[in-house]
Amino acid sequence: TGAETCIQLVLTTNDPAVPRAIKADAENVLRGLGLPEPKVLIDIHAPPGGVGSSGVGATRIPGIKHIIAIASGKGGVGKSTVAANLAVALQNAGARVGICDCDIYGPSISLMFGSREQPMATEENRILPIEQYGLKLMSMGFLLDDSSPAILRGPMVTRYTQQFLRQVEWGELDVLVLDLPPGTGDIQLTIVQTVALAGAIVVTTPQEVALIDARKAATMFEKVNVPVIGLIENMSYFVSPSDQRRYEIFGSGGGEREAKRLRVPLLGQIPIDIATREAGDRGMPIAAEDPNSVVGAEFNRIARELLAKLN
Numbered sequence: 001t002g003a004e005t006c007i008q009l010v011l012t013t014n015d016p017a018v019p020r021a022i023k024a025d026a027e028n029v030l031r032g033l034g035l036p037e038p039k040v041l042i043d044i045h046a047p048p049g050g051v052g053s054s055g056v057g058a059t060r061i062p063g064i065k066h067i068i069a070i071a072s073g074k075g076g077v078g079k080s081t082v083a084a085n086l087a088v089a090l091q092n093a094g095a096r097v098g099i100c101d102c103d104i105y106g107p108s109i110s111l112m113f114g115s116r117e118q119p120m121a122t123e124e125n126r127i128l129p130i131e132q133y134g135l136k137l138m139s140m141g142f143l144l145d146d147s148s149p150a151i152l153r154g155p156m157v158t159r160y161t162q163q164f165l166r167q168v169e170w171g172e173l174d175v176l177v178l179d180l181p182p183g184t185g186d187i188q189l190t191i192v193q194t195v196a197l198a199g200a201i202v203v204t205t206p207q208e209v210a211l212i213d214a215r216k217a218a219t220m221f222e223k224v225n226v227p228v229i230g231l232i233e234n235m236s237y238f239v240s241p242s243d244q245r246r247y248e249i250f251g252s253g254g255g256e257r258e259a260k261r262l263r264v265p266l267l268g269q270i271p272i273d274i275a276t277r278e279a280g281d282r283g284m285p286i287a288a289e290d291p292n293s294v295v296g297a298e299f300n301r302i303a304r305e306l307l308a309k310l311n
Helices: 017-032 079-092 154-166 186-194 208-223 254-262 274-282 294-310
Strands: 005-011 038-044 064-071 097-101 130-132 135-138 173-179 199-204 228-239 266-272
Touching: 005 017, 017 038, 064 079, 064 186, 064 208, 064 294, 079 097, 079 135, 079 173, 079 199, 079 228, 079 274, 079 294, 097 154, 154 186, 173 294, 186 208, 199 208, 199 254, 208 228, 208 254, 228 254, 228 294, 254 266, 266 294
Parallel strands: 005 038, 064 173, 064 199, 097 135, 097 173, 199 228, 228 266
Antiparallel strands: 130 135
């Protein structure tokens, strides 16, 4: 353009030093040609690590002790609700917590935390996360209107994901919770190949169709040597407000059976709960609004046990 020169490079490497070196060299070449305001954008399309791979390019984010991925094999299992409430519960347990919404196409965290702020940038061109209820948040939802879809090709999605993780001023955190999109696609592979994860938690519902996809998500993490910390079974049952009878709408025992099959713990069972849905719609996760409720207490228990495992 008249104001700047911008080129985009796609690299296939797991070594974080390579993009930095190529970016600096390319900018120097562009300046040498007399082009105005050269800007080089790097997208990483690293090949996935196979079984036994330790993720050579996976590095820590400075200042963050533990990074936990919240994943699911399919959509509609309540993964973002679990991620939001678990983040709040970790803070309730005394941890310094951030949550990064890595679902670029379908961000939910901005709605679930009731914030419409737009992130600001520092003089060093780093992004300041939104702060809500004492947590640090980053989501594509902060950058878009509610009715605006994120229409992006794969390389741009990868770039946004890396920016949210590496260019946000997270500060000192005990835990950064990553709300992943459903499935086992580009974003998941980008994260496991470039970010040193403490582990992943897989969210499922009790019925077999969800368990099959949860198994696929767990297998992906296993193949790239990311430990699966455990399963959380969401929508486990419903207690009728009128007669207090328990109804297992999606079947029973599925999460427990799958956890045994995968040889990981079943971390908790979250019921279908009207108050939880209403709290999320109001922009306050139930673990913040009513931490002593059945659901809030279950998330707090899971968080305490998770911190004990991490520490």
